[in-house]
Amino acid sequence: MDVATLAAFAVAFFVFAASPGPDNMTIVARTLSHGAASGIAYAAGKVAGILVCLALAVFGLSVIATEMGGVMTVLRYAGAAYLIWMGYRLWTADPVLPEALPASDRRDLFKTFMTGIALNLGNPKMPLFYMALLPHVVGPQLTLAQGAMLALTILLVEVVVIGVHVAAASRARKMLRSPVVMRRVNRASGAMMVGAGVAVAASR
Secondary structure (H helix, E strand, O other): OOHHHHHHHHHHHHHHHHOOOHHHHHHHHHHHHHOHHHHHHHHHHHHHHHHHHHHHHHOOOHHHHHHOHHHHHHHHHHHHHHHHHHHHHHHHOOOOOHHHOOOOOHHHHHHHHHHHHHHHHOOOHHHHHHHHHHHHHHOOOOOHHHHHHHHHHHHHHHHHHHHHHHHHHHHHHHOOOOHHHHHHHHHHHHHHHHHHHHHHHHOO
16 A cells, blocks of 8 residues: 555545544543543543554454444444433533543543543444545455554554544543533533433434
């Protein structure tokens, strides 16, 4: 795979990763409401799910994955329901300033991470993205070495995209100094998470 081909994939994936959608909405909402660690935990789950889909494409299992409709549907609805539940809890939560909030524990971060994985594995557009793009980028046969190069490219692109979203949301979070403003942020974050869950559940 030459540099020009890899750069073309990087640009296409950047547009895919940076475009507004449930994942980026959730990263921002989790960072605003629970801090950068929570936003990064969800983002890490998102990236893990993406890399699993890439691995399926590398080993020629993408067609099988698209046939696992029942499993993918369960994952999608489970993840969507959890996002909606978290959004509801944020909407109804009492306003507490960020410095008074306890740090997210490992269990909460793990659940957030797993939600990111489930939603991306259950995203019906993910296998289609790879099936539509990869043949035009690397041809009909994708080798292990090419897959590793694509995985590294994905990681680098996601570091940039996720970093920008988390940094912007973290900076906004530090400006919260009023319970009234915090309530509004909670409700805005909750609405984003509910909207993200509904969008995921409605996706085909």
